[in-house]
Amino acid sequence: MTGKRYKCKALVTVLAAxxxxxxxxxxxxxxxxxxxxDEQEMNVMLNRSELDxxxxxxxxxxxxxHKSPDSDTVGSAIAYAHLLSELGYDAQPVVxxxxxxxxxxxxxxxxxxxxxxxxxxAGCNMVLVDHSEYTQSAExxxxxxxxxxIDHHADGAVTTAGxxxxxxxxxxxxxxxxxxxxxxxxxxxxxxxALAMMGxxxxxxxxxxxxxxxxxxxxxxxxxxxxxxxxxxxxxxRDMYEASISxxxxxxxxxxxxxxxxxxIGNTKYSIGSINAYDEESAKDLAERMTEVFPSALASxxxxxxxxQINVLHDDLSFTCLIPSDDTAEEVLEAALSDIAxxxxxxxxxxxxxxRKKVVVPAITNVLESQPEE
Numbered sequence: 453m454t455g456k457r458y459k460c461k462a463l464v465t466v467l468a469a470x471x472x473x474x475x476x477x478x479x480x481x482x483x484x485x486x487x488x489x490d491e492q493e494m495n496v497m498l499n500r501s502e503l504d505x506x507x508x509x510x511x512x513x514x515x516x517x518h519k520s521p522d523s524d525t526v527g528s529a530i531a532y533a534h535l536l537s538e539l540g541y542d543a544q545p546v547v548x549x550x551x552x553x554x555x556x557x558x559x560x561x562x563x564x565x566x567x568x569x570x571x572x573x574a575g576c577n578m579v580l581v582d583h584s585e586y587t588q589s590a591e592x593x594x595x596x597x598x599x600x601x602i603d604h605h606a607d608g609a610v611t612t613a614g615x616x617x618x619x620x621x622x623x624x625x626x627x628x629x630x631x632x633x634x635x636x637x638x639x640x641x642x643x644x645x646a647l648a649m650m651g652x653x654x655x656x657x658x659x660x661x662x663x664x665x666x667x668x669x670x671x672x673x674x675x676x677x678x679x680x681x682x683x684x685x686x687x688x689x690r691d692m693y694e695a696s697i698s699x700x701x702x703x704x705x706x707x708x709x710x711x712x713x714x715x716x717i718g719n720t721k722y723s724i725g726s727i728n729a730y731d732e733e734s735a736k737d738l739a740e741r742m743t744e745v746f747p748s749a750l751a752s753x754x755x756x757x758x759x760x761q762i763n764v765l766h767d768d769l770s771f772t773c774l775i776p777s778d779d780t781a782e783e784v785l786e787a788a789l790s791d792i793a794x795x796x797x798x799x800x801x802x803x804x805x806x807x808r809k810k811v812v813v814p815a816i817t818n819v820l821e822s823q824p825e826e
Contacts, residue, residue, distance in 0.1 A: 461590045496638035501537065505615055506599060513543040513599060514576055516590055520712040522693075523555045525582040527652030528626040529567060532581055532602060534645045543579075546570035548590055552698035552710045558651030561688075562644045582626040584608030587714045587721075602629055603778055605809055609716070624662060624669040629654035631672040641790035646679035651692060658765045659689040664810040683717075693766050696728045708749060708760060715813065717820040722781070723758045725749075726808050731769065735762045739775050739799050746777040757781035761808055762799075770804035774812065780781045788815035
């Protein structure tokens with residue numbers, strides 16, 4: 453790869469454009485005495501000093517989320533590439549496939565183009581957001597120069613030979629972590645980027661209703677909606693949700709893979725396709741259709757088992773239904789979720805909504821890890 457050489461140095465002074473809203477909390481009157489500015493400057497310098505450890509980077513840095521890109525993975529890639537650009541790096545957001553209708557709605561509202569579809573990471577400078585699993589990432593990632601991982605999931609299989617910036621926090625959205633990094637580096641996202649980040653937080657926290665939501669997510673949403681100029685956040689989320697349940701023109705296979713993730717625990721490979729529905733009737737219809745997709749999905753992906761997760765979460769409706777691909781997958785679900793799920797026909801129903809990241813994946817992982825290896 454060719455390109456300019458970039459190295460971002462910790463700033464000796466902070467630009468006057470850094471707003472008070474991005475600073476730390478100090479006692480009343482501290483700003484007037486000069487303590488606030490000194491402390492804010494020092495905090496920015498301390499946080500930016502980690503960039504010096506990356507050394508000189510030749511060529512473009514590509515920022516990517518996971519396969520089957522959702523709103524958090526796309527918004528986070530856009531936001532972190534913008535942050536790196538503001539810090540003097542040549543950075544570009546990319547995606548690993550077609551975006552879904554919810555994400556398309558957010559980007560259209562923000563006036564942003566869909567990032568370029570990226571195919572092979574081998575030999576490239578890469579930042580991974582919202583994932584740290586090779587199975588969820590771009591082809592060639594094992595041969596890439598991975599510079600940073602920013603994620604809110606459990607640690608994955610991705611490893612690096614050199615030092616990296618690794619920021620993994622148990623927050624509701626990866627975009628919230630990136631919002632914190634903007635603050636730490638003394639940078640304010642522009643209106644378009646702020647709206648993409650806001651949509652990401654709304655999507656992954658289900659408008660702050662998910663059990664994975666934290667104080668940081670709530671504060672991020674307040675700040676980002678203000679920067680984005682969005683007055684009615686609830687109305688924006690309703691429009692997002694309506695877009696997310698619009699599968700017009702999509703095949704059942706495309707619906708299943710629209711928010712799909714793969715996992716590998718010991719000798720078992722499994723996957724979960726997450727789908728939104730409006731009500732119980734539409735959820736049942738989707739569940740029946742997904743059972744028809746399972747055989748071809750397993751054959752094409754090489755997974756040992758798969759699950760469809762159908763979520764209904766809006767207004768006063770909140771539940772999740774999990775559909776196993778076969779008897780073995782059903783046994784795993786029974787062992788993993790019998791204490792919180794009710795078996796109703798073809799699905800296991802959990803009420804209220806259960807996060808894939810926070811509830812479903814950890815429960816299935818625990819069961820698979822407890823099974824003896826053959």
